[in-house]
Amino acid sequence: MSEVQLKKKKEELEEEHPMEHLLRMERMPHIWCPTCGIGTAVTAFLMALEKSQIPLKDTAIVSGIGCTGRVAGYVKLDSFHSTHGRAIPFATGLKLANPKLKVVVFSGDGDIIGIGGNHFLHAARRNMDLTVVCVNNFIYAMTGGQCAATTPITANTSTSPYGNFEQPFNLPYLAASCGAVYVARWTALDVRRLAKSLTEALQKKGFSFVEIICPCSTLYARRNRLGTGLDLMKFYHDNSVIKHGADLSELDIGFQSKIVVGKFIDRERPTFIEGVNQGLRGVLKEKFVEYGGPIDDD
């Protein structure tokens, strides 16, 4: 390398990453594998955080357990890394205790839909004011690649060594049928569209849900001989079909099948807090004392 090139390289290395102010840089390097898609999903989320202009001071992020469950630990917000499957109820408590907060749940499919599935159904039904971001990599990654409630039929995992033969969940369909007011799905390749969806989801009142189809290079791709994370990104490029408002029942994902992406639901319905407060005020009239947040609040 010439001296000029070296100098340029040095400058490049010293240049601040545009997302640094939103990350806990002191915790880098992160734990994710090379070509894992979670980092890309986080980038899209950080872009959305900036775009949505919600005050960062009043934004909290909650994760459960798993590879995606580590996201809360890297984002520079009030961040909580809770127990496996319980990010949504933890976030529910956080939100209800301090209603001025914008609360985001960022976790994986195994966490939110597998072990935590019941909470997902009920939070969507109540229209709890949460933005739920689910990274779906079709597998339990942190524990070494076991079968999930999202594993496509015939896909190989360490607990389905001959292929999975259970029907996986169709997450947008599930979210919508439980009452989510915003439902979208993108692949980790669609960073810009994903960031736009996440911005909308963050700005939406009520239960908003974004599924991110994401490569797990180390386990899902390797076990199924699909190449690297980059090869999966190429696969998404060639096989994802944008279909806004698509028929939700047609969003199933098969093994290496076409993946329908887009925004499927964007509707209005009173949030849990609005519904309860309106209802109680209607019945109790002037006797109703609305809970507005922590007592010693500034």
Place this chain on the structure above:
Amino acid sequence: MKADPKRVLTGAHYLDGDHAAAEGALAAGCTFVAGYPITPSTEVVERMAERFPRVGGVFIQMEDELGSMAAVVGAAWGGSKAMTVTSGPGFSLMMENIGLACMMEAPCVVVNVQRGGPSTGLPTLPGQADMMQAKWGSHGDYELIALSPNSPQECFWATIKAFNLSERFRVPVLVMMDECVGHMTEKVVIPEADQIELYPRRYTKLSPEEYLPFKTGKDLVPEMIKAGDGYKIHVTGLTHDERGYPVMTWEAQEKLVRRLIEKIRLFKDELVDVEEEQTDNADVVVVSYGISSRVSIPAIQKARKEGIKVGYLRLIIAWPFPEKKIYELAQKIKGFVVVEMNYGQMVLEVERATKGKTKTILVPHGGGWVHEPEDIYKAIKEAAK
């Protein structure tokens, strides 16, 4: 800090233990309850659901007890004084997130109105067989505090005390009632708000630049913030350092777990809360708690009439166990009689604390009904030999 008069139902009432615990929670400043219906504890959440909209507070009926306990930990970090209420099967489901509350040092209160177990057991009938689970039920090593009231009046005060201790020590505090105490109706006198002292949350005065969420001073309890205060903290169930960041080393584990244990163990003496009567010159001391303490009284009276010197010692705080107190007595008496509605739980602690200085006789009961005073009387006679 005094209680808020708007939340205190000053006056004399006839209340059962469940309702009294709810009033205690309100007086203590509780603003968040997440719960799932389960007999015989449901009356607590029913009363909260009725009272909260009139005084300010959120009740949410969760989809299960896993969610209830997780929501309570979240609410504590959101700035609420938070509580959940349950019984045996639900208590089992809460264990993982009780551990999370210990690890995240989230002040909160869990009321367990004990019923007969194991499994579904006797939903409508009493038990006291969750006492060891209260102490050891979540995985890993930790310390917490458990109270055991024996009357509706005491349910009121025990719940206030539970909130205060949870703030002082930043641990989950358990109120281990039993179905009898939960469902018996007695006079409950609720004082004026200015007679109720509350322990305020230990919010930090440090700036975000100076503050480390798990750094502590001498009492080993860190200062707190709430989400939204602008500190951008990280809180995790993983082993962590003073910044709250995960550290996967034995050194970090040693430092953290040791502090979580010592912040209670080193302050054990502050946490002794027993009711004692005629233990000074006793030959036999009956140790019990909850409803079993009340059933012991006729047996103690009968034995005293016959000239046996019987003392009465009731655990109001069961965990941490008052081992010093027991050891002091053990050196002077002929024997302990432990009365509890299980096949031997707190008796193991009594035996341990005596260090072999005296004998310990258990009067067990499988639950579903209270002891026969006659059985307790026989054990007292045996112990007096």
